[in-house]
Amino acid sequence: MKKYLKLLRVKHYLKNVLVFAPLFFNRTLFTSKSVNALIGFLAFCLISSAVYVYNDIQDAPKDRLHPTKRLRPIASGAVSVLQAKIMGFLCLVLSITLSICFGNLTSVLFVLLYFALNLLYSSGLKNRPLIDVIILASGFIIRVIYGAVLTNIPISGWLYLTIWTGAFYMGLGKRRNEIQKQGDEGETRPVLKYYTYSFLDKNMYVCVALAIVFYALWAVERNDSRFLWSVPIMMIILMKYSLDIEGNSDGDPIEVITHDKTLILLIGTFAAFLGYVIYT
Structure with missing residues (x-):
């Protein structure tokens, strides 16, 4: 099986x-x-x-x-x-x-x-x-x-934008790391020859910055100030994710997350905290 x-x-x-x-x-x-x-x-x-x-x-x-x-x-x-x-x-x-x-x-x-x-x-x-x-x-x-x-x-419009920019961040990061590991003439990924490491790197971090801003705006819009405490947790998660893909990784989001126990713990903490605030 x-x-x-x-x-x-x-x-x-x-x-x-x-x-x-x-x-x-x-x-x-x-x-x-x-x-x-x-x-x-x-x-x-x-x-x-x-x-x-x-x-x-x-x-x-x-x-x-x-x-x-x-x-x-x-x-x-x-x-x-x-x-x-x-x-x-x-x-x-x-x-x-x-x-x-x-x-x-x-x-x-x-x-x-x-x-x-x-x-x-x-x-x-x-x-x-x-x-x-x-x-x-x-x-x-x-x-x-x-x-x-x-x-x-x-x-929510802000959450919608957060997910969009976060998804672009991970997608660009995946392509960036493929270039890093295969070179821009990689035989297994022809599209890499159209990208440069610098282009992907810059746009990747523009997207992650926007994701944080959009999520922070969503948190500010809530009537409960406790949501604001989730913003730094999200920032730490994204920084840890960035640290992982700066290493020896092909940038695949699932592989990055499932191979990092600290990242899993941070995501679990984030979800648990949000759950507590939303449902209490």
Whole structure:
């Protein structure tokens, strides 16, 4: 089973927790609406797996040239292309079925939008500078909007901007570290030849600064001054994340977070503090 779980990128399901963000910040996490959000979480896990499978099928020839990606199930030959196609198709069908049965037309459209964008990304847009990062960042915000649509909960404008800029920060950081590790002529990532380390570095830190500002504005807008204490915690989290990707990392957000116990503890502290303030 390990090779199939690796193919489905189960570890990356962590990103889909963003589906619960609207409920968490709207003080409705422990209501009946959480059932819809849980179904939405499962649907997004399945659709994201379908995307990863398609991407790995497309990238298999180039992945075999990469020092770590060559170990992926399809690139290594552990899973055949036919097996991967069957698993990807089943994930797609199950995701759409869950969205239709437990969601609404709009939520289904967002699932299809996510799949279509990533299909275009894997089919060639990942080789277009800026468009590749925009699609990567869009995946995060689509998860949040999907959760909001599924539960009929509005999203704060400041939080929306915080997630957008934070997603751009991580996407640009991923590309920057790929350049650092492969060079701008990397065979496995053709788009790198259009970027420079300096360009990615500068814009990456512009985005992280904006994310902090937008989050601080959201905290100031609350009626409870306790929210202000969460701002420095968020700043420390982003500084620790930046410190990690300045090291020997390819910049993948999930890999960075799951390999740093201190960062996990900081994120847990941040979530626990926010939960205490919001729900008391």
